[in-house]
Amino acid sequence: MQKIWSIIRKDTLLRFSSPVEWVFFLILPMLFTVVLAAATGVYSDGRLALKVMDYSQPGSTEQLFAALGESDLIRLDPLASKGSFEEAELGTADSLLLVAPDFTSQGGRLRLLLAPNTFNGMSIHQELSRILTKLNAEQEIVHFVVSQAQKLDVNQSDLASIEAETSRQAYQLLHNAPQRIAYADGGTPFEVRYDPNANSASGQMITWVTVNLLGISQFFAQERRLGTLNRLLSSPTSRSTYLSGTILGQVLTALVQMGLLLGISSLFMKINWGKDPLALVVLLLAFAFSIAALGTWMGSIIKSAAQANGLSVTLGMMMSLLGGCWFPRELFPKLVQNITLALPSTWAMQGMLDLSLSGGGLLDILPKIAVLFGFALLFFGLAAWRFRKAA
Numbered sequence: 597m598q599k600i601w602s603i604i605r606k607d608t609l610l611r612f613s614s615p616v617e618w619v620f621f622l623i624l625p626m627l628f629t630v631v632l633a634a635a636t637g638v639y640s641d642g643r644l645a646l647k648v649m650d651y652s653q654p655g656s657t658e659q660l661f662a663a664l665g666e667s668d669l670i671r672l673d674p675l676a677s678k679g680s681f682e683e684a685e686l687g688t689a690d691s692l693l694l695v696a697p698d699f700t701s702q703g704g705r706l707r708l709l710l711a712p713n714t715f716n717g718m719s720i721h722q723e724l725s726r727i728l729t730k731l732n733a734e735q736e737i738v739h740f741v742v743s744q745a746q747k748l749d750v751n752q753s754d755l756a757s758i759e760a761e762t763s764r765q766a767y768q769l770l771h772n773a774p775q776r777i778a779y780a781d782g783g784t785p786f787e788v789r790y791d792p793n794a795n796s797a798s799g800q801m802i803t804w805v806t807v808n809l810l811g812i813s814q815f816f817a818q819e820r821r822l823g824t825l826n827r828l829l830s831s832p833t834s835r836s837t838y839l840s841g842t843i844l845g846q847v848l849t850a851l852v853q854m855g856l857l858l859g860i861s862s863l864f865m866k867i868n869w870g871k872d873p874l875a876l877v878v879l880l881l882a883f884a885f886s887i888a889a890l891g892t893w894m895g896s897i898i899k900s901a902a903q904a905n906g907l908s909v910t911l912g913m914m915m916s917l918l919g920g921c922w923f924p925r926e927l928f929p930k931l932v933q934n935i936t937l938a939l940p941s942t943w944a945m946q947g948m949l950d951l952s953l954s955g956g957g958l959l960d961i962l963p964k965i966a967v968l969f970g971f972a973l974l975f976f977g978l979a980a981w982r983f984r985k986a987a
Contacts, residue, residue, distance in 0.1 A: 600837055604845035607815065625804040625857055632922070633796035633865070643671040644716050646724070647689045650674070651681045652699040659701055663731055669723045686711065691720050703735060738762045790924055791953055794868075797861040798948035799921030802883070802941055805850050807912035809887040812846050813904040816895030839983070843888050850884045870951030875958035879951070882968035883944040889975035890940070896982035915941045940971045 664672055681696050686709040696705035710717035741762040861867050898904045919941030925933055936942045947964040950956035
């Protein structure tokens, strides 16, 4: 064990002997995360904005605003009330809804100001009319039922209960009214899970950790060129001790890097990395070992450190791009999506999205963890065979 820690210490000091290493270790991942998140933009509400000035008494518009808030077409954009209800003007806004001071929960006056000759204005007017028609119908139903109950001399407490229950049932009746238009599914599913911050942070972490872990191949290529690899393997240090020290050192460094990137992105970008910390740790561990194994196998067949360096960067970037770390892989053709299932980066990225965007836990991502450990066993096996053959 002491020899393994000596190898880990030697490789770590050698790797971070140059300040440039910190650029790839922490600075570039965070820079690309911020830039990519800003470039793709925050997912915005695609509904048409309806600005609102409310001159009524507090609590009078709860039912109205609740109904408007459920609309799939318009969203409310409250503004501070200026001037008077009668004299308010549209100004630079495209639409403005004004609620009169005498408006109550039973209804009242509304003014809708729209920019002329715009399709958005027509759509907002039609949607608002549809919602108000439903609210008026609900009020008519409640008023009719309450008036009939009053004719039967129902006491006041029961009358209040009848009114509340009638309002609830009227809302459900009108809310669930059958559509007069039958909509047909176009047959093109849209299942992209995307949040600019979470996708960028996850993707860039996987990208740069992949590049750095594939750099294990440089260690083996460099020591092969210098002849130190043969001397190490012929010394009392066993082949398994040497490989274990080299691989574990890089995996531990990768885990530290991922921990820092996750912590920084969580603190400054307010990203929620899921409800199951154990699932996150196991996933990152499986990912690190899978890429470290690939880098070890590359190191067993690549002859020079320059080749290893160039291939590590190129292959790491390509794997990350195709694995959905830069853009959702659902945007690629179906054939490409199926091919990318052969990449560890794909399974790692999907696992991160399961945790951060879908609220999954350990059981939900166990298949992905199993696949990543399967990659690790495969490439470690190939690397061990190559080292045995070269000995």
